[in-house]
Amino acid sequence: MATSRTANRLGDVTEQTALGDLYLRSLLTEQLRLALRVIGVLVLTLGLVPLLFHLAPGLADRRLLGLPLPWLALGVLVYPFLLFLGWRYVRRAERNERVFADLVGGHADED
Amino acid sequence: MDAAAVPGLVAVVLVSLVTLAIGTWGLRFSRTTSDFFVASRTVRPRLNASAIGGEYLSAASFLGIAGLLLIGGADMLWYPVGWTAGYLVLLVLVAAPLRRSGAYTLPDFAEARLGSRTVRAACSLLVVGVGWLYLLPQFEGAGITLRAAIGAPAWVGPVVVGAVVLANVTSGGMRSITFVQAFQYWLKLTALLIPAAVLLAVWWGDGRPSTGLGGGDWSVPVAGHAGDGGLGLYATYSLIIALFLGTMGLPHVVVRFYTNPDGRAARRTTVVVLGFLGLFYLLPPVYAALGRIYGDRIVESGRSDVLVLELPRVMLEGVGGDVLTGLVTAGAFAAFLSTSSGLAIAVAGVLTQDVTTRMVGDRGGVTAFRLAAVVAVVIPLVVALMVRNVGVAQSVGLAFAVAASTFCPLLVLGIWWRGLTDVGALAGLAAGGVGAGGAAVVTLAGYAPGGWAGALLGQPAAWSVPLAVVTMVAVSLLTAGRAPAHARRFLVRLHTPETMDAGRPST
16 A cells, blocks of 8 residues: 555665655755745845945936836835745745655655 | 823723733634644645744834835835745745754754754754844834834833733633634734825825936935945845845744645645735835825834834824724734744743753643743843834844745755755755844944944844855755655655655654
8 A cells, every 4th residue: 555655665765775866855955945945036036235335326316117226126016026036936945845755655745 | 091092002002902812712623732732734725824924024014114114115025926936946945945854943843853852952042032122113003103102112012012911812722812813914904005095195295296206316226325335235135135035034923834734735825825915015015105295203202113104194194093003903913913923932932842841841841831831022122112212123133034045945945955964954054043143132232333333233134044055064964874765755745735645754
């Protein structure tokens, strides 16, 4: 039955076997890569803002929708952006876990 | 006391009473020691996210930011942005694994991961230190608020906040506090949103005088006050690092994650928190912008830190101004109460496990917690009454820097890297703690040299975080033989869904 198979493969992951190592390493790498990708996006967007305005202070006087650019970007748009990044991360992280559960042969995360 | 003090007084009394009432109501659900610490881990994402928002949005968020924006301009926007983005970093790096670790507190996590009582003790010390560093400005802000709102002497605010927090925390613990804080998020949002909407309408009725938002330095999101060129850029980036990485290391934030039912819920809670924080932080810039137009006198008298409290009366006369003043005062007071409660719970939780349980023996889990809560509140309260003007924003910023330089590397490496050793963790905590903590103490003591020395001390994160990470990794590699044997089993538990039940002890 599926339950005993799950227990065996999970045993592989928990105990130190070559197969278990492989399973765990793949999940860890996948989740870490996902996390670093989100942080990378953060660095390449928000992280560059101070440098951008440091190099081109004139940008601060540009107006969009009646608001100066920095106030629009850092006062308003940044929040939906962060929420979107978080939402997308959760979907992908849960998918990685489902893939891992399938690989190990369990029936995790049914709901 | 004159008639102008009435709305503020009514607001403070009402918020205190409602807080105590909800705390008492929550008491009916609070039976066991587990309820006290982590609400028996049954808090659903929406309620938990409201509670996290309520707890996290402190005096610095409710009052501080608007004033900072008014004076400092767009570079102060990094505070609310960093406080929100910190949750995104927390979400992707630690949220679910932290919950799955099955530990109550940060020291619990460190001990379970590294199997070392010494690392545990170091973490306990740091939790209490960071917690108290963060409680100080809460008490201080309460004093400023009550003085502005009802003309009370400066000691009244801290004492009232301390008493209400203590009453709530000691009676109901985490479970009742969860309801209180969920309520206080919505109260704070309402208390900032409605006056902002009314004041914007007034502004519109005045014929929309120029927002004055543009103009010179005010819109450049790089610190200009620290000096031009590289210095300002350094200060801005250092602040960003402290805020983005420090959130995950704040004791009252971390303790909240143990109240989620499982790792999945912990993630989902965090996403809802991102939404709640973003919604709230849209509002302080509105007050700052209106303050640029109507608040000349507030700026001139050097009271920009109470801009949110005073702007309604400046723009609106009569009953309207009074009602709005009462509303913002209520929100500000709720901010002190909820953040202080969360910190008191976190510090008390650690003190209970490591200090007071030994004093009262095995029988009195709840008694030990109550005793610890009294210590956790009274000591910073006394310090706040003795020391004046630590500076709310500065003190909060330094607490983030210390958290980012100590708990952030410990959590991230502990969760993602098998090779972390107890000696490496201790060395890293010491390097980050002494570096950032030392800079914090020196700055709070009033030593503020100019130029680079001042920037490096006032915004330590940009050097203290890398220092802590490098130390932790290097010493771990040098002592690789000490990596705990159970490390891989522990990592399996952190990263696999609960439903698979891998290597999970049945707790």
